[in-house]
Amino acid sequence: MRYARALLKSATDQKLEDTVYQEMMTVAKSYLDVPALRHTIDNPMLSKDKKEALLIVAAGEKPCLLTKTFIALVLKEDRENVMQFMANSYITLYRKQKNVIRGKLTTAARVSTETEQKMRRMVESKTNGTVEFETEVNPDIIGGFILEYDTFRMDASVKSKLNNILNTLKK
DSSP states (O other): OHHHHHHHHHHHHTTOHHHHHHHHHHHHHHHHHOTHHHHHHHOTTSOHHHHHHHHHHHTOSSOOHHHHHHHHHHHHTTOGGGHHHHHHHHHHHHHHHHTEEEEEEEESSOOOHHHHHHHHHHHHHHHTSEEEEEEEEOGGGOSEEEEEETTEEEEEEHHHHHHHHHHHHHO
16 A cells, blocks of 8 residues: 555656556556466566566556556565555545546446436536446346446346345245
8 A cells, every 4th residue: 555655646746647547557457357467477486577577568558657667666675466456556546536436337238428428427416526437238137227336326227126026026
C-alpha cells in the first residue's frame, strides 16, 4: 500500500494520475488475463532486466516514464512479487481520490448506447461521482436487467422474478 500511495502522490504532483491509472489497470488486467505472468515474475532465476521488460509490456504499449521508474524501483527493492497488489491498490486509491464508482449493467440482450448512457447518468446522479460503467450481455437472465454499483444491486431480471414465484409456490 505504501508503494501505491507514493506512486499516486508522485503521479498527482506530475499531473499523470490518469495516465498511471490506465497503466495500472492494464497491469492488473495482464495479471488476470495471463496467470503465467505471476509465476514468471516470481521466478528467482529470471533476471531483473527480463522482469522489468515483462512488466513494462504488461503496463501497455508505451507506459509513461513514471510507470517505468516505478517498475524499476519495485524490482530494485525486490518487491516484484507484490506488483499485482500494488497495481490494484493504486486503482483503489485513485478511485477514492477521484470519487470514481464502478457500475455494471447486465442485460439479456445488447442495449442501445442511449440506454447505457441513461443508466450511467442515473447512477452518477445517485452517487455524485464519476461512474466507470461496464455492460454485460447474459442471456441466462431471460429478460430485464441487473444493475450494480457500489454496494447497491437492483435485480429486475425475468429469471429472478420467475425464481421468486417458484419459491412462493413451493411454500
